[in-house]
Amino acid sequence: xxxxxxxxxxxxxxxxGTVAYMISHEADYIYYPDRDMVQSPRTTGLPFSVQRVKxxxxxxxxxxxxxxxxxxxxxxxLHGNAGNISHRLDEYRRWHDMGLSVFAFDYRGFGDSQGTxxxxxxxxxAMTAWKLLTDTFGIAPERIIIAGRSLGTPVAARLAGEVNxxxxxxxxxxxxxxxxxxxxxxxxxxxxFVRERFDTQAPLASMQVPLLLISAKQDELIPQWMxxxxxxxxxxxxxxxxxxxxxxxxxxxxxxxxxxxWEIWLDSLTRPDEEPLHWVGLVxxxx
Numbered sequence: 001x002x003x004x005x006x007x008x009x010x011x012x013x014x015x016x017g018t019v020a021y022m023i024s025h026e027a028d029y030i031y032y033p034d035r036d037m038v039q040s041p042r043t044t045g046l047p048f049s050v051q052r053v054k055x056x057x058x059x060x061x062x063x064x065x066x067x068x069x070x071x072x073x074x075x076x077x078l079h080g081n082a083g084n085i086s087h088r089l090d091e092y093r094r095w096h097d098m099g100l101s102v103f104a105f106d107y108r109g110f111g112d113s114q115g116t117x118x119x120x121x122x123x124x125x126a127m128t129a130w131k132l133l134t135d136t137f138g139i140a141p142e143r144i145i146i147a148g149r150s151l152g153t154p155v156a157a158r159l160a161g162e163v164n165x166x167x168x169x170x171x172x173x174x175x176x177x178x179x180x181x182x183x184x185x186x187x188x189x190x191x192x193f194v195r196e197r198f199d200t201q202a203p204l205a206s207m208q209v210p211l212l213l214i215s216a217k218q219d220e221l222i223p224q225w226m227x228x229x230x231x232x233x234x235x236x237x238x239x240x241x242x243x244x245x246x247x248x249x250x251x252x253x254x255x256x257x258x259x260x261x262w263e264i265w266l267d268s269l270t271r272p273d274e275e276p277l278h279w280v281g282l283v284x285x286x287x
Contacts, residue, residue, distance in 0.1 A: 026195060026196060027196075030081060030177070030198075031109065032082035032083070033107075033109045034110070036084075037086040040086065044090075048065060048066045049065050050062070051065050053128055055108070055124050055125060057121075057124060060113065060114045061113045061114075061128060061129070062106055064085065064104050064105070065101070065137075066101060068099055068100055068102075071099055071100055071101040072099070072143065073145050074101040074139055075095050075102045076133060077104040077105075077149075078153075080149050080151045083110075084110045084112075094259060094262075095262075105129050107125045108125055126159045127159060127162070142166050144165045145166050145167050145168070147168070147171070148168075148169070150172050150173075150221075153172075153173035153200050154176070154200040156170060157170065161204075161206040161207045165209055166209070166269055167209050167211065169211075169265075172219060174198075176198060177199075178191035179191070179226065181194055183223055200230060201230055208236055210238070212239050212265040213230060213238065213240045214240070214250070215242050216244075216245050216247055217250075218245060220246050221247045222247060227240075239268070243257050244257075
């Protein structure tokens with residue numbers, strides 16, 4: 001009995017110590033920023049201008065505005081938790097080829113943006129980018145599409161719930177950091193202690209704009225139930241696609257289907273006289 005009690009005590013101390021360490025280093029498990037800018041839109045022939053903008057708390061953000069002649073919409077891109085905007089030129093090229101202007105920026109602590117990332121900071125950054133487009137550039141909110149990928153999906157959902165964009169796109173989304181911690185470390189009670197929540201589902205209740213949700217069939221990071229739950233939770237106009245590929249390459253593995261999915265959704269946004277788009281089925285991966 002003493003041996004068993006001693007073993008349980010050792011196990012409890014080990015779990016407690018592990019949880020304490022991971023919580024104290026929480027940011028290291030969430031953010032993987034890269035300061036090195038490896039290329040620019042000029043590399044792929046995209047027209048662009050460098051934009052530097054200050055947040056209300058004094059952080060200077062760095063971004064690129066990539067205009068498209070006669071574009072009906074501007075995509076406000078909110079990227080994932082690793083690298084920086086210089087690693088995402090293929091994403092911007094695809095949108096540009098669809099006839100969309102693009103504004104991509106790095107969160108604080110990524111690329112040439114100042115500061116250190118945090119959940120509150122990323123929301124401030126996203127709102128600052130939104131106000132740059134609407135207040136400084138004078139772009140009407142109904143001409144802006146908020147597009148978030150991976151960690152950018154809760155940022156995009158929260159922003160879309162507070163402003164009134166033309167629509168919001170969630171690519172390879174997850175439900176929340178507590179849910180992700182339980183999935184990745186089911187033997188640890190991390191979900192009860194994490195400070196950064198990044199809840200994608202909660203803002204869906206206040207969103208009233210068309211939603212495009214794209215998941216990856218072979219996503220090695222996010223379980224399939226998460227995008228399914230998010231799609232079911234949203235009660236507004238929505239379209240979902242499940243594409244072949246992994247978390248980071250689904251849009252290149254299934255590039256044709258990805259572009260068609262976007263085009264179908266964009267076409268619905270430009271026809272306000274028609275019935276709201278509400279497709280509960282999946283677009284075929286070979287569409």
